[in-house]
Amino acid sequence: MGLALLVPILAPLAAAAFAAAVGWRRLSSYVTVLAAFAVLATGVVLAVGLAAGLDSGVVHGAGSLLRADALSVTMLLVIGTVGTLATWASVGYIDAELEHDHTDATGARLYGVLMPLFLAAMALAVLATSIGVMWVAIEATTVATAFLVGHRRTRAAVEATWKYVIICSVGIALALLGTVLLYFVSIHAGAVSGDALDIDVLLAHASELDPAVTRLAAGLLLLGYGTKAGLVPFHTWLADAHSQAPAPVSALMSGVLLSVAFSALLRVKSIIDLALGTGFLRAGLLVVGIATLLVAACLLFVQTDFKRMLAYSSMENMGIVAIAAAAGTELAIAALLLHVLAHGVAKALVFLAAGQLQAAHDSTAIRDVTGVLTRSPLIGTAFAVGLAVLIGLPPFAMFASELSISRALAQAGLGWVLGAMLLLIVVAFAALVRNGSRMLLGPPDPGSPAIAVPRSVAGALVAGVVLSLVLGVTAGPLTDLFRSAATLLGASS
């Protein structure tokens, strides 16, 4: 099984090398889709293996550099699923960009190389044994996505890229400082310097870590990974970057990258909680979670740009995820993971649909887009299904996850948090329904442009709709995986 862990990293790297060699071709773009699918397939294989009681829940690979457990496998499933949809849609997206002279052969080649590199970095982040290597991989995603965000090179795209790189690099540098401090306390607790940052070693020594320095480290790690996960106070890059990036890139950044950064936080939380008790990070996560939800709900309410609206919806969901992590019970963590998966697929749907709307109207203003359901049933349905998932309508999976998170909050005695969360979710719900219905329903304006749907985008959208439905009707096979991830992260039952 150890060799399987190399696949999610090496397959995208190979695809990147291939794209670098031959440029943007039909073949190289489908090789990337295949690589993303390989990430998904590895996730499935490992999930089945773990369910069969493999290696007491932890698989090592590549010496001891890589390590997979239920959390890594869950994240691989998210990366693989959304990655496959996004790279598939990229085929038609980039072809259309080339056709309309929004990019050239060099730009397309760059896109073809960076997209799989981005996937490889995320896979490494969730599979690294050492939280130091995990940090390196997460910082590498910033570098890989910088020119993806600024792919169009317009003034707005350059501005968004600059803010993204600066804010995320500084934020993630704080996480590095936190990691260095953890290394220091780990050595002091008797760990050997070569593996003092390994997850299992840190977990084993957690109770002997010096509390004062660990507290400092925990604060820095929360701020640092919180930046990359789009949490307050360093959330300001998010809407700019997600609104300027090409649609498939937005789908990946919003649906996966935020969650990968948050999974890093869950990882260190399991260690910090053992060292300091659950109270310290719970307080921190509650404060940033509610603040993030508040900012997102307010900005959703006044939003006039649909891509920014989707970005703030991501912030809203990361706020909910942070609150669930604060609750920290088995129910809450398992629900959080379902939430992350459902969010990833839904965000792929809405961003990919939004990309086609933007291309057709040459605008991202909500008021410019009307009657989408009648003008393009496929784009309209995909956007509607994505929104329905995001606002938590049954039968979709977020209805179940939000219900479970609410129950977990009530059981954990966090009634006031539950109240605040529900209130803010209702505000966001109202904003998304109002804006969504304005775009989707009603008669189209006379003179509305035709909405083109390249075949690969159509394929990805249909697959996404089907996945959302399946995930909503039955998340059954995944429940055990989520449960064991929760136990592994030290959740109380």
Added chain:
Amino acid sequence: MTMATYTGVLDLAVGAFLLSAILIVWRRDLRAIVRLLAWQGAALATLPLIEGLHERELEPIAVGVVLLVLRAGVLPVLLARAVSTEDTERRESTPLVNTTASLLITAALIVLAYAVTRPIIALNPTETTRAVPAAFAVILIAVFVMVSRRRALSQAVGFLMLDNGITATAFLIASGVPLIVELGASMDVLFAVVVLGLLTGHMRRAFGGTDLDQLRELHD
């Protein structure tokens, strides 16, 4: 190397490290700022170098040489190339905070760094750990430079200074993190600086300058 020489050189290196950060706050000429950053990189590289000489170990010396090439050579050269040849682009624009106030804030940040690092020194009170407040001060000063400067290049310098401060902390408290993390982090910083350099070029083409005040198209 005797213990006395070792601590003497260590204190000198850490002092130079902090001083270069203060001078960066003081100067407005972008090329001078980049030169100061190179000196800071050299002071940083001294830390593993003298440790390697003191303990008679090869790995810290190798790390020190890599750091010297990267932080005192390659990165400053990359940044210097991003400084435009036009006169108006060579200096920091009118600062948001004037020089006197900036230096006073810097002094306050140094005091703050001493307060924040007390638990670290308490855990392991050795000669090297006692120098940690200086490294933390550089981190805080770097963040201040990033929020108070208006040129793209100054922000890039601030980012590198931040990273220098973190690397110095790692050496002072734990003789550096594992090699794979150290190399990975250095690679990331190198790429980030390359990205920032290329972006400065794009910015100059799109906006006609690198004043960050021009970045105001995106907002809510």
